[in-house]
Amino acid sequence: MTAILLTNARLIDPGAMTEGAGEVLIVDGKIAARGSVEADIVIDCGGKCLAPGIVDIGVKVSEPGERHKESFRTAGAAAAAGGVTTMVTRPDTDPAIDNPETLEFVTRRANEDSPVRVMPMAALTRDRAGREMAEIGFLLDAGAVAFTDADHVVESTRVMSRCLTYATSLGALVIGHPQDPGLSRGAAATSGKFASLKGLPSVSPQAERMGLDRDLALIEMTGARYHADQITTARALRRLERAKEMGLDVTAGISIHHLTLNEFDVGDYRTFFKVKPPLRSEDDRRACVEAIASGLIDIISSMHTPQDEESKRLPFEEAASGAVALETVLPAALRLYHSGELTLPQIFRALSRNPADRLGLPTGRLDTGAPADLVLFDPDAPFVLDRFSLRSKSKNTPFDGARMQGRVLGTWVGGAQVFDRASEVG
Secondary structure, eight states, rough: OOOOEEEEEEEETTTTTTTEEEEEEEEEEEOOOOOTOOOEEEETTTOOOOHHHHOEEEEEEOOTTTTTOOHHHHHHHHHHHHTEEEEESOOSSSSSSSHHHHHHHHHHHHHHHOOSOOOEOBBBBBGGOOSSSSSSSHHHHOOOOOOOOTTTOOOOOOOOHHHHHHHHHOOOEEEEEOHHHHHHTTTOOOOOOHHHHHTEEETTTHHHHHHHHHHHHHHHHHHOEEEEEEOOOHHHHHHHHHHHHHHEEEEEEEEHHHHHGGGOOOOOGGGGGGSSSSOOHHHHHHHHHHHHHHSOOOOOOOOBBOHHHHHHHHHHTTSSSBOOOOTTTHHHHHHHTTSSOOOOHHHHHIIHHHHHHHTOOOOOOTTTTTTTOOOEEEEEEEEEGGGGSSSSOOOOOOOTTEEEEEEEEEEEEEEEEEEEHHHHHH
């Protein structure tokens, strides 16, 4: 039994919502009380920040089907370098993860190749087509932690109702993508003067509120556990707040791109800025940052979506949506810390503690007995991002060439160090 002491650290505790000087003792892969245990290994953190590892809901790893875009090996390496200790992966693969056999294949590959934890989600409907419910019970038994059709909205209210009713009977978590599909299909930007000037097909932000209204009505009817993968508009925030006040079992997330970028960033038609839903107005972005601060939006995620060069080297409206973000989610989130909009405990409440709690995981905390999944980072370290230095196979990041502040120095999963920047540099 090896005891590791991480000392001289600035502890970021999202459970107690505190930060301050301290140390963490790791014994047998878990956080231990100090007691009388003597450490075999002592690591001086140099006064840098030590926080629970990021639990990232909504990571796309392109196995099976599109391994040339991302594999569990490359995604795992990127996650470790980004301070992500648990990847909660999406089922929008080719084929979709909609049966126990495919789920078991994915789980096996993840266990073999990824240095960080991988928790797979499964499709809510067969082939994510929205016509027939997937084998939710069997998939739950096979290890699925949640059910979602990712960015495919289940258009049939009847099918969605059946899925939610069955999920409720099993206690399963359903993750929805709140958009009105008729309005949002084919959109590349958020409607307004800017989209009109640029000549881009656009969608009203009301489409998000309309999609959320439909889902919340069904949640009220079925009592299901529900998480909205991305709430990105002020209009939808009011509906979310009302649902929580009613006592519905509802949480919501937002991608790091929607928190730190806005609609004007697509001005040069750079397709790396094309994400789904499209980037919103600055007023919407600010409202969502405030919602993270208050706890109304529970979770920040990378929504890591690798796309190859051919998919992005197209006219803006034809290019594939999505951006990689496993390595950039933390430095991008730290922009909000440096601007004074969020504190470090608020950031890690949304990056670590809340996603772990929503999935019933013991990670995402600094409590005694919790798994020693930790990230050590320097929030003030400046760098210019070069997309070709990313460990992901795909390099489609909107932050290419951006000045960023905050670097991961080390990552531990179950007490084992899976990333050490000093050894890479040295």
